[in-house]
Amino acid sequence: MGNNKIRARVLKGDKVRFISHLDFLNTMNRALRRANIPIAYSQGYNPTPNISFATALAVGLTSDSEYIDFELEEDIDIQEFKDNLNQVLPQGIEILEAKQLLSKSKSLASLLRQSSYFARLELTEELSIDKLREEVANFLSQKELVIRRKRRRKKDRVFDIKPMIYRLEVIGVQSDLATIEMLIQTGSSGNLRPEEVVDALADYLEFVKPAKLVNIHRSGLYIEDNGEIIPPIEAIKR
Amino acid sequence: MTIDLANKIEEILPEVSKPTRYMGNELNMIKKDLNQVKVKFALAFPDVYEVAMSHLGIKILYHLLNEREDTVAERVYAPWVDMEQKMREHNLPLFTLENRAKVVDFDILGFTLQYEMSYTNILNMLDLAGIPLKSKDRGEEFPLVIVGGPCAFNPEPLAPFVDVVLLGEAEAAIGELVDQYLVWKDSGASKKDLLKSLSQIEGLYIPSFYEIDYNDDGEVVKFEAKNDAPEILKKRVIQNLDESYYPEKLILPYMEIVHDRVTLEVARGCTRGCRFCQAGMIYRPVRERSHERIKDLAKKLIESTGYEEISLSSLSTSDYSKIEDLAKKLLEEYKDQRVSVALPSMRVDSFSVDLAKELQAVRKTGLTFAPEAGTQRLRDVINKGINEEDLLKTTEAAFKEGWRRVKLYFMMGLPTETLEDIKGIADLAKKVAEMGDEIRRNSDNKRRVKVGVSVSTFVPKPHTPFQWSKFNTLEEIKEKQQLLRNELRGKDLSFTWTDPYLSTMEAVFARGDRRAAEVMQRAWELGAKFDGWSEHFDYQRWKQAFEESGYNLEEYVYRNFNLEGRLPWDHLEVGVDKGYLRKEYQKAIDVELTPDCRFNNCTGCGILKNLDARISLIGGENSGK
Ligand code: SF4
Secondary structure, three states: OOOOEEEEEEEEOHHHOOOOHHHHHHHHHHHHHHOOOOEOEOOOOOOOEOEEEOOOOOOOOEEEEEEEEEEEOOOOOHHHHHHHHHHHOOOOEEEEEEEEEOOOOOOHHHHEEEEEEEEEEEEOOOOOHHHHHHHHHHHHOOOOOEEEEOOOOOOOEEEEOHHHEEEEEEEEEEOOEEEEEEEEEOOOOOOOOHHHHHHHHHHHOOOEOOOOHHHEEEEEEEEEEOOEEEOHHHHHOO | OHHHHHHHHHHHHHHOOOHHHHOOOOEOOOOOOHHHOOEEEEEEEOOOHHHHOOOHHHHHHHHHHHHOOOEEEEEEEOOOHHHHHHHHHOOOOOEOOOOOOEHHHOOEEEEEOOOHHHHHHHHHHHHHHOOOOOHHHOOOOOOEEEEEOHHHHOOHHHHHHOOEEEOEOHHHOHHHHHHHHHHHHHHOOOHHHHHHHHHOOOOEEOHHHEEEEEOOOOOEEEEEEOOOOOOOEEOEOOOOOOOOOOOOOOOEOOOOOOOOOEEEEOEEOOOOOOOOOHHHHHOOOOEEOOHHHHHHHHHHHHHHHOOOEEEEEOOOHHHOOOHHHHHHHHHHHHOOOOOEEEOOOOOOOOOOHHHHHHHOOOOOOOEEEEEEOOOHHHHHHOOOOOOHHHHHHHHHHHHHOOOOEEEEEEEEOOOOOOHHHHHHHHHHHHHHHHHHHHHHHOOOOOOOOEEEEEEEEOOOOOOOOOOOOOOOOHHHHHHHHHHHHHHOOOOOEEEEEOOHHHHHHHHHHHOOOOHHHHHHHHHHHOOOOOOOOOOOOOHHHHHHHHHHOOOOHHHHHOOOOOOOOOOOOOOEEOOOOHHHHHHHHHHHHOOOOOOOOOOOOOOOOOHHHHHOOOOEOOOOOOOOO
């Protein structure tokens, strides 16, 4: 066992944006059974299917970059894996890409470093793209970008997110809606949430409304592989 | 319009808890073009999604109705309070999950009545839908409101609110109802004409066609059927369960629901004859599905859902013919796919620890037993033919096999009960715990034993031998619960009980009559809803509603039902003779047992002659044919 790992990039679309991470996991497990895919099970007290996610997606967001590693009991043709699974998955969930994975690779979660998002900003007034770009540049040129994160049953955490934002760009503006793209730090060594970036922006720019999760889409995850930052699916070729 | 509503719903979803409840779009959901069908049927359950989606009856009806090309069935459940608030704020009416269509635009709105304390949710849902609460205020332009399910065998507290009551197994009558509705719809006749024609279908009861009055004891003193409606209404049953419709696909919810597995009904009815049990009386006669059919259904249902567990369900699964055989075959068949098999509702005397061991190959979750009463005398009174020795033997075997958690279910407030019987509950539980602890100390598995004692309050139910029994007063219940709290201290014991106030309201409606309707509406106006949820239940509100309606809650709930008098539900016939119930009541008082007719002679309950039905125990045979 152990040499039959598949890594897949998965879509979590509009129709399923409100299902929780646990719901998503259960949905996947049941789809595997419907598709008759020989998934391997963990050993021990309460065996569970060996599938692991790179990271959980917050409820309300959509994503075309959910990465999942599947460990199978036997070899199966990769195209067949993808087709069979897609045939039984509910609307809104789809395997977009799948590749055979080297057995020795570490867990996705432990390699995760960055993620990218599109976010729609709701504006209280109409303004030009140039003006918005200028304001965003001003926002980023501050010495520090300190935010306050509320935590359950713990003291709020106050910290500077500036070093955690790698890129923040205005893509377009259409009347009172704008689209931005961001690349931010993700993973165990530091985790910034996209809505926190939008809220920080809204704090700074009075014409930007606070974040809504339904306005955010995850467009990419990136792992560290031999010192390089790459999408998880590319780590496989080596 | 519909598109508009759908969009507005989408907008408020991010602001409510558990939006998945209102999302629809689950795998195996059936969504039809509403303009392409003749009858639009909204199937409603007066509780939240997780509860509603766990109910088998509604699933069967959903798929059965959708098999018809001329009909669509869509689901609608009670929105949780936060969602309701948003809906009212934004002026959004109650909608169905499939097409997000307004419920008010449907032809038929059917509620299932599983629990008395969900009745106020029915009123609330009608109101949210923009449908007048009272049948007499609804013209042809509103949906026909029908109810069914176990509580429909005493629907009197809901009488003014519903148009039609379906008695018995809905699968047996729903087709005729829809057919008749179609004929009426094309004819352009009045709603009264529709109700008249429906009243001629066996199993359909039109409350507004009856004039009923009561005396202070709750006895019926006037009963008059109008419009040629029958004086006695018989329930409907499926004659051949093996050949009856069962869905081959089930909707697979995204969120976790209460019973999150394939539910496979192996049998209907129970012959044990426990005297408190309404299900045991109203679901007679007992009928089984064949092993072959069950295996076939299991295969299709696992294939269509991918569920990891099959539950073989019925009122008393251990009575099903050759249950071990069936369970083992299914286990073997699905071992590779890692599908487990669960057998709920096993009885102590027929419970085999070996079988349980196989079913829970790795995980040793808790085992549950239901001795129901603490002393042999009282167990004989209620005709629960279990003895202490059986219970101790089975639990001993279970502890020896490594189980550590045991749950014991009891009732309090049973007829003839004394504090001696209540103490008996504690004594029995202690005996089990002590035995368990001793086995633990002498074994390798040093995990401590846990005996959970769950004691609910007995509520007398219509159509049972105990339908005449007095309900315990609040003081009596509290005294008994206090006694148990004192007795059931100890490391390995835990004790849970039910809210005495909630049980009191349950008792009000279980044996309620038409006078209770007014009270219910008043309570709803005062804010009652989700009464079955402790965080929303408010006894004071109910007391107030009673007072404002000119009644006294205590007088009402403790009224004296007379053995000879006419009961508010006597015109509804479940098939068991009233004389038989009376005899059983007398035997209870005399502490006499009645044997199970499955293994012994017919006990003469009357079901076969009254319903022209037959018992069918074909589970053990090769084919149902
Ligand atoms: S065994 Fe007794 S309690 Fe259980 S369903 Fe049958 S009659 Fe009711």
